[in-house]
Amino acid sequence: METRNERPLETSLKHKLEREKYLEIRNRYGAPELTKIRGGSNRLRIETGRWSTIPKEERFCEICDSGEVEDETHFMLFCPAYKELRENMWKELERFGIRNDEMTTHEKLNTLIGDRNAESEYYTMMIKIVMKYIEKAMRNRKMRQGVKSERTGTVHLPSDWKNDK
Numbered sequence: 007m008e009t010r011n012e013r014p015l016e017t018s019l020k021h022k023l024e025r026e027k028y029l030e031i032r033n034r035y036g037a038p039e040l041t042k043i044r045g046g047s048n049r050l051r052i053e054t055g056r057w058s059t060i061p062k063e064e065r066f067c068e069i070c071d072s073g074e075v076e077d078e079t080h081f082m083l084f085c086p087a088y089k090e091l092r093e094n095m096w097k098e099l100e101r102f103g104i105r106n107d108e109m110t111t112h113e114k115l116n117t118l119i120g121d122r123n124a125e126s127e128y129y130t131m132m133i134k135i136v137m138k139y140i141e142k143a144m145r146n147r148k149m150r151q152g153v154k155s156e157r158t159g160t161v162h163l164p165s166d167w168k169n170d171k
């Protein structure tokens with residue numbers, strides 16, 4: 007990754023360029039899962055529950071037994087089902103100076119799916135690491151969901167369930 011021009015820039019112009027760089031990177035590497043997670047229009051229960059009568063505070067995660075609502079925070083930071091994937095992600099992010107034990111929940115979420123590091127020269131690499139987590143965790147989630155539904159007798163297998171073998 008190279009910056010095209012190293013000329014000193016006026017502050018406003020600099021901000022404009024940084025904003026563009028952020029959007030460019032986000033569009034190139036962020037789609038589709040990261041964008042969905044950021045926008046909230048994802049497959050987590052907090053969103054899918056919108057189409058049912060289940061109140062927001064009762065849209066619990068069905069992947070784990072924590073009894074927590076399955077929102078972006080739970081999926082990205084807390085669901086024990088993705089503990090190992092998450093630990094790997096934080097470990098990989100460490101080489102960019104990111105220390106998750108020094109951050110609040112809000113800061114962590116903003117690091118992963120917000121734009122806390124959008125101006126960092128390593129932003130693209132960080133996004134890739136986060137994307138890897140989201141993709142793997144989503145795949146994991148889909149499998150568990152299928153297994154879980156099968157166990158409880160509910161017919162709700164993912165459409166490509168058979169192809170997973």
Ligand SMILES: [Zn+2]
Pocket residue numbers: 067068069070071072076080084085086087
């Ligand atoms: Zn969970």
